[in-house]
Ligand SMILES: Nc1ncnc2c1ncn2[C@@H]1O[C@H](COP(=O)(O)OP(=O)(O)OP(=O)(O)O)[C@@H](O)[C@H]1O
């Protein structure tokens with residue numbers, strides 16, 4: 499039986515959370531990351547540890563079948579590669595920034611300027627769309643230092659908290675795209691491998707839904723149950739079970755992680771007591 503070859507970043511910002519997702523979907527790896535390739539236990543998957551920047555080419559060539567990779571890298575060099583699933587971590591933007599002191603009214607202010615970047619295709623497309631001519635300086639790291647050392651007038655790089663821009667006296671002026679880690683798929687995939695990928699995708703969806711939700715249990719007097727049910731959205735409808743103490747029930751439901759604190763306040767106002775909130779490992783709908 500053939501195995502699905504999945505690439506993950508060998509080291510860097512995506513590595514740990516990529517390995518966490520694989521573990522959560524039951525892909526247990528035999529050997530450590532010093533190996534460049536490892537087989538999963540009990541599942542037809544091989545994991546390849548590669549540089550994030552090299553992965554699009556491996557996917558295009560069909561050397562690997564799928565990968566956990568930053569969406570920004572796919573946009574830069576991954577034409578023809580599809581995104582099967584957004585994974586909800588390593589969120590960032592690709593932005594153009596200029597020195598704080600520079601007057602900037604619109605993208606026209608970049609005409610004829612030198613822009614340092616590790617994302618030449620992304621920047622060039624953006625400039626072309628806006629009818630701007632600029633000179634690109636391609637560098638692989640520490641891009642934000644370029645204006646300070648006289649290498650460029652502007653930069654284009656990843657922005658997350660904004661602290662690297664701040665420390666280098668730069669201001670963000672254009673957001674080209676938003677990115678997060680994704681499960682990307684090679685355009686060359688046999689039917690057999692597609693079936694393994696479908697299983698993996700289904701498991702990832704269950705894990706992600708679980709991460710977005712909380713399981714909630716609470717006690718309430720029976721005359722308050724309807725008010726409490728009105729506050730709880732639940733998956734279908736909440737489970738209501740009688741307590742040993744007459745006139746009281748236990749209510750179980752699932753709530754979204756984002757709504758969680760507001761819902762708790764509403765529940766307390768409506769007479770809920772002994773509220774327990776638990777993480778959900780997987781959610782299969
Ligand atoms: N500051 C950040 N905050 C959130 N996500 C980020 C940040 N910087 C990078 N990322 C995301 O993580 C990915 C990997 O970044 P990282 O800096 O670890 O590796 P890299 O230098 O781009 O790649 P390589 O593995 O080729 O050395 C990026 O492509 C981007 O999607």
Ligand SMILES: O=P(O)(O)OC[C@H]1O[C@H](OP(=O)(O)OP(=O)(O)O)[C@H](O)[C@@H]1O
Nearest residue numbers: 639640655656657658659660661662663
């Ligand atoms: O907005 P911030 O939160 O400051 O994050 C942005 C910085 O993070 C990334 O660099 P990284 O730390 O990955 O270093 P690298 O250039 O060596 O990849 C990116 O290239 C930016 O420099």
Ligand SMILES: [Mg+2]
Nearest residue numbers: 510511639656
């Ligand atoms: Mg980086």
